[in-house]
Amino acid sequence: MIDLTMLAAAAAAAPTRNALDPNAAVDKVSGWLHWIDLNWPNFVAAGITFLLFLLLAYALGQIVRRSLAARQRSDLGAVLGSLVKWALILWGLLIALTIVMPSLNPGDLVAGLGVSSIAIGFAFKDILQNWLAGLLILLRQPFRVGDQIEVDTHVGTVESIKTRATNIRTYDGQRIVIPNSTVYTNSVVVKTAYATRRAEYDVGIGYGDDLDAARDVIRRAVDACEHVDSEHGIDVLTWDLAASWVTVRVRWWTKSLREDLVATRAEVIRAIKYALDEAGIDMPYETHVHLFHDQTEDIDGVRGEQREGWPGGGDVPEPRWRKQIKEEIMKGATE
Structure with missing residues (x-):
């Protein structure tokens, strides 16, 4: 049977934990100072080692940036330079820790970081996905800064390709930030991938006019336009028999930039209009026929x-x- 008197006496004799013992705190601090005094050469060596790795990291990062910038790939240089820099800094930190604490096993530390990285990866899945997609875009280079692209109904000029997103500037002066994962997993139309591209426009010719003569007039008018690339040829095709006219589809080649395409289109349409007017060839209006079946004129509409x-x-x-x-x-x- 438990003796309550003995338990009470033991509890009274035991030292209380709530009371602050100054001697214990002094002993603890003295122990730390003694450990630092014994291991200060390790601290100096670790500091010098980390400083060397820090300088090496910044130097190699700059070398990577400048070498890729000289090849007109500054965006890729910024990403790879940053990756090299932080990898060397982390490596130097691990080595410095092993110098200060020789009992520390770098393998165990890396394994611990690996387990932690799994949890971090799930938490920042979208960020890592965009980062990897941006790195692949920069490495494979399906388009470059300055190209005009179309991604997921967005059309514009690429301003920058960063690790998280691709920035494009629309033709009406707006900036659109598209996540790199969206760019990488969707179809991308690179409108300036080649030096020239083809444009087209439909012209209506009256049924009573000479179709072959009209096609010759259109061909000469388009060929005389300054910004049309005549080396690729000009197509003037009889395309459709519409309700009020014969459709002639005109195709020509021009520079692939948006401003060149718009300017050339305006020039071609103007040249075709004046050439057909001068040749006396009709471009009829659309005709609408409304039939009112068997309505009497006496009471129409009743x-x-x-x-x-x-x-x-x-x-x-x-x-x-x-x-x-x-x-x-x-x-x-x-x-």
Whole structure:
């Protein structure tokens, strides 16, 4: 059986933890200072080692940036330079820690970082995905800064390719920031991948005009335009028989930049218009025909009293042409 008196005496004799013992704190600090005094050469060596790695990291980072910038790939140089710099800094930090604490096993530390990196990877999955996509875009280089691209309904000029996103400037002066994962996993139309690209425009020619003569006039007009690349050839094709005209599709080549494409298109349309007017070739307007079936002129538009189209009543008036025939018959009979 437990003796409560003995337990109370033992509790009274035990030192209390709430009371602050100055001697214990002094002993602890003295122990730290003694350990530092014994290991100060290790601290000096670790500091010098880390400083050397720090200088080496910045130097190699600058070398990578400048070498790739000389090859017109400054964006890739910035990313790889930063990657090299921080990798060397981390490596130097690990070596410095092993110098200060020789009992520290770098393998165990790396293994611990590996386990932690899994949790960090899940937490920052989107950021890492964009970073890797940006690195692949910079390495494979499907497009460059200054190219005009179309990504997921966004069209514009590439301003920069960073580790997180690609920035494009639209033709009306807006900036769009597109995550690199979106750029990498979607179709990208690089409109300036080649020096020239083809444009087209449809022209309507009247059915009563000479089609071959009209095509010759259009070809000469387009060929005379200053910004049209005649080396690729000009196509003037009979394309469609529309309701009011014969459609002629005109194709030409020009520089692939947006401003060149717009300027050349305006120049071509203007040249075609003046050339066809001078040749007397008609470009007809669209014609709309509206049919009102069997409505009488006496009561047009009265739904309840029309013979056909909308249902009428029992006493529906006849069309004018039938009235005229009956009147002529009655007139002949009376004569």
